[in-house]
Amino acid sequence: MxxxxxxxxxxxxxxxxxxxxxxxxxxxxxxxxxxxxxxxxxxxxxxxxxxxxxxxxxxxxxxxxxxxxxxxxxxxxxxxxxxxxxxxxxxxxxxxxxxxxxxxxxxxxxxxxxxxxxxxxxxxxxxxxxxxxxxxxxxxxxxxxxxxxxxxxxxxxxxxxxxxxxxxxxxxGADDQARIGEHHRPETHLIPLILDAIEGKREALSVFGQDYPTRDGTCVRDxxxxxxxxxxxxxxxxxxxxxxxxxxxxxGTGEGFTVREVMQAAAEATGKPVPAFDAPRRAGDPASLVCGSKLAAQELGWTPDRSNLKRMIEDAYRWHQQGHYDA
Ligand SMILES: NC(=O)c1ccc[n+]([C@@H]2O[C@H](COP(=O)([O-])OP(=O)(O)OC[C@H]3O[C@@H](n4cnc5c(N)ncnc54)[C@H](O)[C@@H]3O)[C@@H](O)[C@H]2O)c1
Missing domain, CATH: 3.40.50.720 (NAD(P)-binding Rossmann-like Domain)
Structure with missing residues (x-):
């Protein structure tokens, strides 16, 4: 070791x-x-x-x-x-x-x-x-x-x-025991922003762009x-x-989710609505960003087994509710 x-x-x-x-x-x-x-x-x-x-x-x-x-x-x-x-x-x-x-x-x-x-x-x-x-x-x-x-x-x-x-x-996502989790400063990542909006810790979520060529018009991310x-x-x-x-x-998982799909999954996982409003597109935001991991599977034997959206949001939410850092 x-x-x-x-x-x-x-x-x-x-x-x-x-x-x-x-x-x-x-x-x-x-x-x-x-x-x-x-x-x-x-x-x-x-x-x-x-x-x-x-x-x-x-x-x-x-x-x-x-x-x-x-x-x-x-x-x-x-x-x-x-x-x-x-x-x-x-x-x-x-x-x-x-x-x-x-x-x-x-x-x-x-x-x-x-x-x-x-x-x-x-x-x-x-x-x-x-x-x-x-x-x-x-x-x-x-x-x-x-x-x-x-x-x-x-x-x-x-x-x-x-x-x-x-x-x-x-x-x-986060540690399954909520000892550690996502806490950027400042936070700009979608799932913690959604959870903060749900908990009233920040204002409603801005959904940037509704006219992208995707399933529901919002950006797709992996x-x-x-x-x-x-x-x-x-x-x-x-x-x-x-x-x-x-x-x-x-x-990557090779599978992306739209912003609205992530919001929907968060509403289901928490049982609470996501306060949100539509905002214009942000400059430089591509419609869809997704990557695969075929070579990683071949070379490392790695597969993203825990990377389903429901689980990621549930783990993030547990951390969001129980965990925090004071310093
Ligand atoms: N979070 C994501 O979704 C994501 C996606 C792709 C790549 N990455 C990469 O993964 C890495 C980690 O990301 P994260 O989300 O954990 O970020 P984070 O900000 O939570 O962690 C970065 C850490 O690096 C430390 N740090 C920064 N500059 C330093 C320096 N000069 N000397 C010593 N410590 C320094 C910070 O204090 C912080 O603890 C980064 O390199 C990032 O580019 C992150």
Whole structure:
């Protein structure tokens, strides 16, 4: 069993990866600056506070804990903010990862699983995306992830860093015991926004655009359960030991849901109506974003078994009602 350094382990997906690592007998060491994460979310191993850009601190932590591998979740993630603050995204996500990789080279850590995004593919007109899809990153956020994929390739060639990048879209759900869950700051993700609107914690939900060429005119998105995603990362770690590997895998269900379908499922799961109003389309919102996982099934034996909409919303709702972070 191994020590794994989890950057961004105090965030939504990273904390669930830590849970899965601990359940698999590993020791997850969270490295997080707590800018957007939560001390309370770090429940399955030690927390080392630090910034990705602080290479010396990373080296110190790696020397102390001697991780076998890194799971790299730490990033700024808000697409809209990335358009107005590209400098912050390139610095944090790209320079930050450069710093991380340099620390790995300096300390002999040679394996990394990276959280990329299907946003590197941009809007492909409703086609189901996979690893062979073309590239058209449409925001500084997506471009920063694409740049890191290239960086991983180059560090692999030059320094023997074994790497695997996962591309995915929307992550949803929570720990089945509601110990950890989704709490972004600010929250912009659909399911927590719907649950907040249902509970009166924020104003009614804005449904952006009703005239898209989809089943009911609202946008279609692919949702993966956060615990399925965490499992993919565990499988990804073992995969890095194989001699023949692919560098990128997409993780999706291949099935999308419209905004109205998600609202309907939330109303059924909670027994409460979703207060909502129609708003104009948002610039840059594609009609449909869906990706498959055929290659991930083949290479990792991964299938998104928990990723049905009802279950994701029920798990998210349980967390929403019972769980919270104070710090
Ligand atoms: N949430 C999604 O639906 C989704 C979809 C596709 C890809 N991703 C990717 O998955 C990863 C995790 O997303 P999330 O939803 O858990 O986000 P999150 O904001 O909850 O977690 C990110 C964590 O990284 C930390 N962090 C950010 N910059 C840092 C830095 N410079 N140094 C140290 N720590 C830093 C934050 O404090 C936070 O705890 C991100 O890389 C994101 O791009 C997320």
């Amino acid at each position: 191994a020590v794994i350094l989890v950057t961004g382990g105090a965030g939504y997906i990273g904390s669930h990866a830590c849970k899965a690592l601990a359940a698999a007998g590993h020791t997850p060491v969270t490295y997080d600056n707590l800018r957007n994460g939560w001390r309370d979310a770090v429940q399955f191993g030690p927390l080392e506070e630090g910034d990705l850009l602080d290479t010396e601190r990373l080296i110190e932590v790696m020397k102390e804990h001697k991780p076998e591998a890194v799971m790299h979740f730490a990033a700024l993630i808000e697409v809209g903010v990335s358009v107005s603050e590209p400098d912050a995204f390139w610095r944090n996500n790209v320079s930050g990862t450069l710093s991380l990789l340099d620390a790995m080279v300096a300390t002999g850590v040679r394996k990394i699983v990276f959280s990329s995004t299907c946003a590197v593919n941009g809007d492909q007109d409703g086609v189901m995306l996979d690893e062979s899809s073309g590239f058209a990153p449409a925001s500084p956020y997506a471009a920063s992830k694409f740049a890191v994929e290239h960086m991983l390739h180059d560090y692999g060639v030059a320094f023997g860093i074994r790497h695997l990048a996962f591309r995915y879209f929307n992550v949803a 949702y993966v359960h956060v615990e399925d995603l965490a499992d993919a990362h565990i499988k990804g770690l073992a995969y890095l030991d194989k001699d023949t590997r692919v560098p990128v895998l997409t993780l």
